Structure formats: structure tokens, C-alpha cells
Amino acid sequence: MSTTFRTGTLALAVGLALGTAPSFAAGFEETSKVKAKDVERIAVVGSRSAPRSVADSPVPIDIVGGDELGKNASSDMLDMLQAAVPSFNVRQQPISDAASFIRPVNLRGLSSDSTLILLNGKRRHRASVIAFQGGGVNDGAQGPDVSVIPSVALKQVEVLRDGAAAQYGSDAIAGVMNFVLKDDADGGSLSVKQGSYYEGDGDSTIVDGNIGLPFTKDGFVNLSFQLKESDATSRSVQRPDAQALIDAGNTNVASPAMTWGNPKIEDDITLFGNVGLDLGDDKEFYMFGNYSSRTGTGGYYYRNPQNRGGVFTDENGDLLVGAMDGNAGACPNIAITAADVRTQQDYIDGVANNDNCWAFNELLPGGYTPQFTGDINDTSLVMGTRGEIKGGFLDQAMYDISGSVGRNKSTYTLVDTVNPSMGALNADQPGLSFEAGSYIQLEKSFNADLVKGIDMGLSEPVNFATGLEWRQESFEIVSGEQASWKQGPLATQGFSVGSHGFAGFSPEAQGINKRQSIAAYIDVEAYITEDFLLGAALRYEDFSSFGNTTNYKLTAQYQLNDELSFRASHSTGFRAPTVGQANVVNTQTSLVNGELIQSATFPPTHPVSAELGGVELQPEESVSYALGMVYQSGDFFMTVDAYNIEVSDRVAQTDKVFITPAHVAALQGKYPSPELLLNGSITFFANDFDTTTKGVDIVANYGMELLEGDTKFSLAYNFNATEVDDPGLFTSGFKVRRLEEGIPEHRATFTVAQNWENVSMFVRANYFGEWFATHADEPDEFSSYGWSETVGSSYTIDASVSYFLNDSWTLSVGANNLFDKEAQELQKDGGAYGVVSGKYYESGPYDYNGGYYYVKAAYKF
Template identity: 30%
Template sequence: MQSFLPAYRRIVCFLLLLSLVAAVRAQNGTLQVSVTDGKSPLAGATVQIAKINRGGYTNADGRYNTSLAPGTYDVAASFVGFTLQTKPVTITAGQTTNLDFVLEAGTTLNTLVVLGSRNLPRSQTATPVPVDVIDIKRIIGDAPQVSVNQLLNYIAPSFASGTQTVADGTDHIDPASLRGLGPDQVLVLINGKRRHNTAIVNVNGTFGRGSVGTDMNSIPTSSIDRIEILRDGAAAQYGSDAIAGVINIILKSSVNRLNVNVTAGGNVSSKAEDNLDGQTVQTGINYGIPLGERGGYINIGGSYDYRNYTNRSGPWVGTVYKAPNGSDKTDSFLNANNITRDDIHMRAGQSRLRSGQLFLNSSIPFDNGAEFYFFGGLGYRNGQAAGVYRLPGDSRNVLDIYPLGFLPEIHSDIYDKSLAFGIRGNLGKWKADLSNTYGQNQFIFRVVNSLNASLEKASPTRFNAGGPTFTQNTTNLDFSRRFDVLEGLDIGFGAEHRFERYQLTPGDVNSYTDYGRARKIGVGQDGKDILVPDPQGNINTRFGPDGTARAGGAQVFPGFRPENAVNATRSAIAGYVDIEANFTDAFLMGIAGRFENYNDFGSTVNGKLTARYKLSKNTSLRGSVSTGFRAPSLHQRFYSNTSTLFVDGVPYEVGTFTNDSRPAQLLGIPKLKPEKSVAASAGFTGTFGKFTATVDGYFTRINDRIVYTDQFQGSNRPDAPENDRILYDLLRNANASAAAFFANAINTETKGLDVVLTYGTKVGAGNFRVDLASTFTKTQQVGPIKSSERLKGKENIYFSQTSRIYLEKTVPRVKLNLSLNYSIGKFNAFLRNVYFGAVDEATNNQAFMQEYEGKIVTDLTLGYKINKAIKLSIGSNNLLDVYPDKVANIANTTNGQFLYSRRVTQFGYNGRFVFARVELNL
């Protein structure tokens, strides 16, 4: 009954709003807008009607229709890469008025955007905060990249994302950063509605360690029209996670147009196996169907991705096989099996991937100007990543199963589904929007080409290791209106309810059980111990070829155990007010406030103040100050992954414990609380003929930032320091020997500068455009580490040097992007150089410390339109086959396997990628 009531209330609300909207009718006129580039219609162009809260996007025919009350209006039209135009129009009751726009090629900073304001859209140079607009439907035809994260990594100046290697599930979920902050400090929206997070928490050795991000690669690029990136703290407007900014993915709405995009390629590199690996094929399809006679539509986009792994590891360095007496018998072993060291190696590079995604976007207008809308998608991804090679004579191997050792693999099954629906329209002079957004991400770990060594030759080689599921449901009611006060007063307000569920499902019994354990129940007549098998016993009974005890559980990724299972929920309610006042035509000021209450940690209030002042018609100063917050995720509160180790014959737990566990209580680890931020930004925008520039500096301080600690261990040695002996006793009392936690451990400050310059002009009979985008950022820990009282003196474990480097120096602090685009007739050329700045090795070992120098990566694409329907392109990412610096210390390469750093990546180490692309537009 309790689960039924919320759904019942939402249905009643929808019916009520529908009836109210249907009751509002007036004798209006119709405005019909046409937008072209002089040759063909521009589908997806933005149309905005000034002085009222009304606007939208053109359909496949480049048209936009709306019903308006009689009167005179200023109408603006824009499209990425074209100059914004504004025209007046007079609407007469009962009549249709046509308004035609012919846009001219120009800079990329003239597009109208709504992100950052719930009121009237403005051009990018007129917004009080910086917003990038990425025209995905156009970029996807030129860029070598095919996934959302990698497209943005090479286009957006302050966005960073790299493909990880040998990092368990993180191999398939690329952590992303905005302005150098964490993956969980940027909020992702789709069509302006909150997107759910992934189910996986990143606890491995990569950037974003301890964070929970959003999987944008689960959205097919074929369904995306454009992406807006708000580079400013916006938690006061949009809620939790928006400390670094907001990414809004806008889906396509075109109809009667079939688009098929097939990209095929591979890594043709001197360091690839046989000079070619990483073969990739992506097929994207999009088609829209008109609904009714009022401009309704349903647009469907899907993709299928096929990507093979790359391998940049070297041959195994050091001992491959030892005799039982410990002597090195590598050469005789290799000769006897007719193999070389090249046959004993890992896979260090991108993982293998198979992926299918389907998304839809729909709107059904009513005759009174209201509309019912829905969008969502289904996706499945199978990723295959390898671990560290298990050598043949290792106790973790069983020679009867793998005579030459084995390379275990983690196969990840990732399921993603979402659905948002709502109704919006006018209630009197107010614009209203009632919506509900549901999303779920499920991550299932399977271990393949492995074994449970404690089962010896009876072991299976495939395991289901379990995994997490995250579900989120958000209900919103929003109102906005423009008042004819001063030069325009825009007011928006609304409420939100969000429900979240985090579940962790255990794996199969043989994925985590140690079958080589036993316990003593007595002594036999022969004087020998009587043992009975017991996975929790303290006696090892099975040993490997090297004489050490067999390990239990699936090799490379032991399954989640029943005691790790969790089914946790929480809910939050919020209310906000967003006001913008145009005091004069030159001076705009906005203020926003938001209250949120979570049932697991309480309430928070945040605010934001923005301003923009036009120095002239084409130049402005802008700035903002704000407070923000990020609620600790349910993953960080309830994730645990433990295993059993034996100390002096006594079993103890080792791993990650929740903050309400007994180890956390005894060690004084407090419950998690929200991260709190204070941010400020200031910038200049200017348009000088065909040249446009934006320059924005920013500062963000985050207090009580949540980190994932290293493992705490004590010692009972006679010469151990007193605090180590105390810690040892505390852990023993908690039945643990080593423990890691999530904790609000540090404060950080981030400072930076973003510069975006664009120039567009006619060169001969063609169009030429130059884009230069750059970011300079620095994040650092400030103040002391906030350790618990019982762990004073253990600050280097609370927040280690490795964790600090992950936070401060594993994302390039400098990134420069210079793009040149020229099109003439049926031919176009795209050339881009991206400078990825220096990064540092994340390590606690001073001998392994290393700075990897900045590198320039060059992309080139040449395209030719065979006819109106077919376009062919060829090109390359990393045309010059550039690689990061190699790891300098051979001892930091895991026996020569990681020639390039596994902990930090600027742009990956796959080398040159060569591709061909066919686009079909009908």
C-alpha cells in the first residue's frame, strides 16, 4: 500500500494539471518559423520568442510552429556554427504568420542556451555564467571519436575523461572530470531532467577513486542533438552533484529523416600486435516519425558498438617458473613447452566491448499549446577486461587446468534503463512542467578464464561474482513566468522529490569460498589432528606448487559475499526559487536559492548570485558567487567488500567496511555528511565582427570532501609504536585485521581559467572556422586531514600521497584545443590539435614518482558528399602515433607488463586510430 500511494499521487497530479491546461484556451494566432542556411533546412535550430517564456527547436523541415496571443514579438533563431538572428513579428488572432530565417555561417558561440537559467534562453556570450554548446549531430560526422566521453574529452576545454586499464569495472565506466573536480561533482541531465548515476563505485587505482559518476556512454550519439556544458557551480539551481557544473544532453527531435552512420577502424600503430589491434565498428541509426498535425514526433536512435581490446604490455620480466625448492627454472620451462616470454603477458590497454543502446524522444502537443512528452532508453554493454597474469608455478594456479598459467578476465554485464515523462504548458500566464524521471543501472561481474585454486582441479573456470544495482526516481513540478517589470523580470520556482535505492547482490558460493580451510575438532588415536572442512576454519589444508596455501575465491575478482549484500533506500525533497531581473538592457542580475532535506542526514540550504553587465552591444562582463553541496551517495554509505585472512590462526576480515560497521565505530570513523562548496567566477565575453571570445576565471572550495581511505592496519610487535598496538587491538576487537572506509577527510581548493576563441568567415567559395579552447586548472588539498581521534598519527593512511596525487595531478592541469574546419561544395576538411598537459604518477613509493610530460595529439578527417544522401569520410585520431612517456622505473611496471602508467592517463596509450565512415541521410 505504501508503494502504491506515491504512484497514485503522481497520477492524480498529472490528471489535475492536464485538466487545468486543457481549460486554458484563447483566440490566438499561429507563428510558423522557417530556418535554413540558404540551401537546405536546419533541423534542430533554436527558436526563442523574447518577452515571453516560449521557444523550441525546428523539425526535420527546419520549421517551428507555436500558438501566440495577438501582439508584436521579437523572435530569435540560432544554430551551432551560424550567426544568431533576431526579427520582429506581429501576430493576428486567428491567422498564421510566416517568419523566415536564412542563417549565415559564423562562430560557434552564438547559439541560444537555456542551461543555467529556467527563464529565457540567451546566446552564449550573453549568459551570466559560461556555457559550452557541442553540436553532436554535426561533430559526429567529422570527429574520429564515437562515444560521448571521448567526444567531449577532445572538444570541451574543461572536460577530461580517459579509458582505464586493469581496473575491474572501471575499465568499462570512464571516470570524467569537469574543471578538475571529481566524477561525482558534475550533474548530468537529459532534456533538462536529472540522469541517474552508475551502480559501481570506483575503488580501484584510477582517477576519481572513491567516487560514483554518471555513465554518459550509455547514451547513443545517434540520438543526441547537442550537449550543453554549464561550467559553474549550480547546486542552488539543480541540486546535489552540481558543484563543478552541469552537463545537459539534448536529444534529437527531427522527423521524416533517416540517418545511418557507420564508422569502422582500428589502431594502426607501431606498438600494436601485428601493427593493428583495437578494431572498432560503430553503427548508429536515427529516425523520427511525425505524430498528429501539431508538430508532434517520436524520434528513435540506436547504436551497436563492437570494439576489440588493445595491448601495449611487454614480455614478462623476471622469473616465470620456480622449482619446488625455489630455484629459477624459467628457461627449461619455456623450452619444454615450446614457448617464449612473449607468450606470458597481460593485456594493458583498452578493454574489449560489445554494446547495444536504444533511445527515444517524443512530444505530443495539444491544441492549447500544452504538450505531453516522454523520453528514455534501454542499453546493454558487455565489457571484457583482463587482470594480472597468474604464473604456472603460482599457488593461485592449478597445473592440471592451466599448464602454462592463465590470464583471468572480468566480464562485465551492464544494464541501463530509463524513462521520463511529463506534461508542460501554460497555466494562465505561468509556464508549468510536471514530470517524473526513472532510471536504473545494474552492473554484474562475471569472472572467466579463471579458477578457485582452493578447489584445485575440480574448480570451474567461470564464476558469477554478483554486483550492484542503483535505482533513482525523481518527480519535479516547475513553474516560470516573465513579468513586464523593469526590462524584464523572470521568476521560476518548483519542487522535487527523489527516491534512491542501492542494492548489492552476492555472487555464487564458489566465487568467494575458500575450500582449503578446515578446523580442528580433536586428535585421533594416531596422534594426528582430526580436521573437518570449514571455509571459516583457521587451518590451511591445500597448497600450491610453490608450497604456499591455495587462495580461495575466483582469481582476479572474488565474488561479493552474503555479508556484503545490501538493499538500502533513501528519499529527498527540495524546493527552489530562481529569479533574474534585467534592471536595464545592459545590467542583469539573478538570485537562486534551494532547500533540500534528506531522510538520512538532514537539510541543506544553498544560494547563488549571478550578474552580467554589457559594456557595449557586443561585449560583457559576467560573474557569479554560490554555495553548493553534494550528498554522499548510497554507494559510499553502504558499499562493502570483505574477505577473510588468518592472523596467528584466527580469522579476521580485511577490506572495505561501511561507516556504521563495528570496525568504523571502534575506530571513531563518523557517519558521512554532505560535501559543502563555495564558488566564484568572473569573466569577459566579446564579439568583434567574425571573432568571438570568452574568458572566465573561477575558484571553488570544497569542505568535508569524501575520500576512500587506504587500509588501516596495526601491529603487535614488541617494538611497534604504541598507536600501532592500540590500532591492532581495536581491529582485533572488531574482528578485522585491515580496514578501509569512506570518510569526510579533507578540504580542497580549485582555481582555474577557461578561454574560448572562435572565428568564422568565408574563404573563397567555402566556409572556414577556427576554434581555440583552453583550460588551466589547479586543485590542491588545503588545511589538515580530518582524521578521527583514535586514528591520530595515521593521516598518511586517511589520505595518502597516492590519493592526493589522484586528486591533484592525474588530470591534465593544462589542455589546449585548436580546431580548423573548412567546407567547400561537397568537400570538407577537419584538423584538430589537442595539447594534454603533464600528469604525475600516483604512488606512495618515492622511487616510482614521475611526471609524464604534456603531448600534442592530432586528428584529421577528410569528407566528401557523393550526393545529397551519402557522405564518405576517412581520417585518424592521433595521426602522428603519439604515446605518453614510458614508466621510468622497471620495478613499477609489474614485471614489464605496464610499459605505460596504469594509474594515470592523459589520452590513453592506444596510438594511431585510423577510420572510415559512411553517412546516409534520407
């Protein structure tokens, strides 16, 4: 059993504000395994009163234990949570820039930045990655990087499925997720896990460990680490156009020409620490933080040497021929009439044997497929003190004062690509490699919270909480190497500018943008009678960018009898647009009408965006209603919660707007060389559309003795439907359909867990309802190409078996998607199957890679 120091009782009381209570808070002197399991059902999130059980909470909360998270073939926290919480969704993101490495998530069908992430009760900083290709729901989302948190570091995860912006501030529209770190002062674990997909690829190795140490006789230091390597996967087919080149005798084309699958993850290291120390006189010091780093590499789409516009060909489909001396008239473009343009006599005379005239078929005769690498670095540190005030009018009040800093940096490098405008000068780039630059997200905060019970003659003291918060957020763009962004000698001759696939950040884009905010809140909670709980919260925040906002929340719970209670909540909320969304600059390649085009993203107030209707961003606003019941009888526990979330002025990346000659004329004098934008597309962030999300959550558990062991049945079901009430100016019908149908409305899991003395096992069935399958950002009007279709319901099975050799050693084997349920295939006859080189729709609700198995050895001490 873990050592508990003498502030145990205090730690329970002060886990009120934004802090978290240790797992022994509800009765840490109990030593039995049964009591320990009961303790894990105590949550801090959702109330500023004393931590209470899930059944006593006026708002719905899921609590997932750290051990439960570890019973998953995946080592990614996002996949673990999706298996445990049906209203939580996450997808693989192939060929999606940095979003392939930091995947956006959804709680209750809302974007990833509509869920507030806490670590030990403190706000977690955002990732620097913005999901420019977010699959409709997450277009332009910028949420925290949850994947860096290893399960070995966690005691439990608390998921508040209710709007809570009036309690915690911006982003808590869909809910709150609180990751609670282990706080043991002794003991530890070490494990090694090896896994692979049934297809024989995606091999991964994970080594993790945790150790609890005393910090003097009155404190603890709990340290965790995880090392991970993961190979890429390929669910690819050869593109017909690439095969046609091979058939025509082009020996420079790879097979397959591009890889469609998960990226390769290397050097993935994560360190977490959690420290607590009793200062005496009912006061405590705490500190926790992390260091994480990893490198991910993924592929892009294939560039065909016969038709890739802006590199190999012009807008008429003729071969682009550039004059390196600037005299374009001396190097006319060449009509492509052969299956391999290099065999044409006009190419031989005008390009191959002409030192001044240049075409990319000379450097890359088989075309090329850029490779994208992201180096992700994430660090954080939180320090604070909490305790009891003694004497004066605040006698017995609990305080919590803390400061925090969090930083996430992503640096991008492209390999096997070109800056088309540089022409022959690309040969000087070693490995055709370009460092494109970096994004850096930096957040600092200071919190002061106060909680006091006031006797007002009710059955229990009225809990009164108040506090102040100061936050500063910055988003920095660091320019890439010159070759990744410069306009080379062929820029005015029809060749694209910047490293192809992901253009480097120019010095004009470089800079730091900051925003500060201050907040004050009041939170009151009282038992009006022994069975009737009422709560109210009011929060005011003022931002240096767009101004202020005030939000409230009302909660109630009525205990009808010992078994049944009813609960309800109503709240308003908001999500402040991120500093990144308001200031990001980016150029990436997008798939439109089956063709690859360069698409630029500018700040909404940029001259180009302003010409297209962009204005300064304002916060999203939400109104939420929820009604539920809790039933508990013996070993049976069940909750049913219905909710309605209305969100107006949702901030998202606009659909692509194509630049016309009229736009170019209007931008003269406002933006340098606007003619270079002609025929390209522009996106920016806007407060554009309104939605209403309705749903029902059902959670049920039942324990019994079966087969001479302990058996637990668990059912979790979520119905979630989103309707776009007003699409706004920039949201297409295709995106509306993705918002409304892209995530299955029905999702459920049913788990049977069995424990004997030396063996434990579980089987989990995952159900996914009907959903709208799409690939990339292709509109459904191109469905004849096989880009989209409605797919029926499906299910997968997960299973795991563990054998306890002794008190220290455990051997486990398990699988996700045990029976290798195949993902929905793209329509082969439509053409998309080969064009994207992938076999499956990328938007599926479960892993398109198929079944995955693992073996694991764990040692506890």
C-alpha cells in the first residue's frame, strides 16, 4: 500500500478549486482492495465543493482508472479514451500535415478545442498544431496534445460530460477532461509491450515505468516515463496514372508511387513528475509537469510528371518550361502528346539539350512524393500551495494559489520535394530537403482560489468558492530556411512558390502574437434539504483581443430515495478563438476535384482575407441544457443523461475560396504580387455557422460472482446528433453534411471483465452506427469518383487476457479489432481508389489499419 503523509485530510479538502484530490481522499485509511476500488469513483472535476462520488454528482462524470486505460492494445491515450468513453471520438489522420501526429478529437460531436483539458485540475496548454484538414468537424481546431500523457502516469481520468465554462473558463462547451497523476510515495512498475497489425506492419515497442518515492517523511515524488517507437503502416494500392507511366517505360516510378497509412513515430519520449510536500500547519506544496518529444514522418500525395500543375504543367496541361535566365519567350511550353514527354523531339531539342530551358522532368523524371516530418516538443510545469486559513473572518477557509507555464513547439521539414520556382537550383538542396519553420504555442497562468463553508442554518454548510485567474497566450511563427519560401527565378513563369506540399514560413509571416485575459468567478453550492442540492456559478472574463464575456451555470440534484436521484443543469458558455487561429499563416496542398492545388491560409484580418470577407474573430457562444437520473441498487449502477447544446458563431476554417482576376485587381496596392495567387485557393478563420447538438448518454455497470470469479458487466451508450441551424457565408453543403453525419449518431460499448486469483480477462464489443464516409476534403458532388457514401453500422471486438505469475510479474496478451473487421473501402469503380492510392475512407470511426495484437510483460514493486 502507498504511504500517505499527514496532510491526507487536508489534501481532500483543498482539492476544491482547480486542484485535484488524491485517491485516498475519501477514506485513505482503508486498506482493502474493495475500498480502493470505491475510492477511484471519487471525482474532483465538476464541483468546487468537496470531491464526491459519481452517483452524488449533479452533472454526469465518467471515471476511468489508470489500470483500465492500460488494458488496450494501443499505446495512444486518445485510442484508450475512445474505447472507454463512447461520446469521445478520434480518428487516424493520414496525409494531414502535422495533424497526422497530433490528432484532433471530439467529445459529443463538437470540435477538439471545445473540450477543456485539465492535468491535476489545472488547465493544460494547447498544442501548436492546427488541424487544417480536420475532417469537417475539426477544420482549423487547435486543442491540447492529449497523446503525450502516458497511462502509466495516471491514477484516473475524469470526464465531465457537461458544459462548464462558467466554472473553468473558455473551451468547456462540450465538457472537461481531467487527467489525474499518480501520487504514490512508494512502489512502482515497469513494463514492456510489443505489438503489430495483423497485416504485419505498424510494429510498435513501448517501454514505460513509474516509481513513487518519499519526499522527506511528509511528502512524495512520483515519476513516470514512456519510450515508444512505431513503424508506419501502408494500406495502399498503386495509382492507375503511376502504373500507366511504368507501362509506358518510365522506370523512375515507385510501386506504389505513394504510401497511404499511419506515419512513422520515432524517438518518442515522455517524462512526467508529480510532487507533494506537507509544509505543516495544514498547508501543502505541490508541483507537477512533463517533458515530451517525438518525431513523426508521413507521406503526401504523388506528383505526376505528366500533369502536376505549377510544377510539371501549366493551366492548359502543357509542359511547363522555364527560362533560368528570365527570358521566358526563349523557352515556350510544350504540348504533351506522348505517354512520356521525355521521348518527344520538341522536349529533347527544347529542354534536354538546352542549358537555359528547364523542366522538372529532368530532375524528377518519375514524379515525386513529398515526405513530411514533424518534430514535436511539449513541456509544462505547475507549482502551487494550498491549505487552510486559520483565524479571522476567513477562518477554516481553504486556499489554492498556483502558477503554470506550458509550451508546445512543432518544427516541420519536407524531404523529396522541390520549390518549383527555383527550377534547376533545387539540385543544390541536399536530399531535396527543406526546413519549413516552426509553430510555438506558449501559455502562462496564475490562479488564486478560495473555498469556505458558511453555516446558514441548512442541513449542511453552504459551500462558497471564488477566485481569480490571469492567463497569457502566445502563438509564434518561426520562418523556415530561405529555399523553402523564396520566389525563385521561375516564379513569374507559372511555377509554384515554396516547398511543395507545405510551403515554408517567410520572414513576413514570422512573429509572435499574444493575448492576455483576466477572470473572476463565484461558485455557490448548497443542500437546501438533506436530499436537494442546488448550485450556481458565475464567471467574468476579459480578453485583450475581443473584449469580455460573462457566463453562468445552474445545477440541481434531488435524491428521491436511497436508490434513485434526478439531476439537471443549465449553463451558458464560450470558446475564445485561439491566438493561432487569429494569426496563423500556412500554405499546404489540398485535394480538389481530384486534383492537387496549393491552398493558403491567412489571418482573418489579412488584406487577402479581408477582401474575401474576413473580419476579426469573436468568441463562440453556447447554451446548454441537461437532464438525467442516477439509479443504484446493490451491485447495479446506472445513469441516463439527456443534453442539448446550442453553439452560435462557431469558429472554423472556411471552405476554400478561389482567387479570381477581380480579386487580383482589388488587391493591387494592398498585397504584394497578388497575381501569384490567381487560380489558387485561400482559407481563413471565421465565426461562420450555428449548430444544435442533442444526445443521450447511458452508462450501466453490474458486478456479480460468476464462474468462481468476480465478474463485471459494463454498458455505455451515446446517441449524439448535430444539426447545422445556419451555415453562414463560408460553409458549403458538403461541410454541413460532414458536420451532421460524419460521426456516427449511435455509439456503444459492452464489456465483460472476469477476474480469478491468477487470471483476469475482458472482452469488449464496440458498436458504431451509420456514418457519412468521405475522403480528404472532396465535396460529395464528386461522388461519381467514389469520394463519399453513406455507410451502415458496424462493430469490432477487443479482448485481453492477463496471467499473474506472482505478486510482481504479470504477462498479458490482447488485441484490438480481434476479428480484423475491415474498414469501409473506397468505391473501386469510382476512381478514387487509385487516385488517392488508399484502399479505405480516412474518416471511419475505427482504425482503418485493421486488427492489432500485443504482448506485454509488467513488473510491479
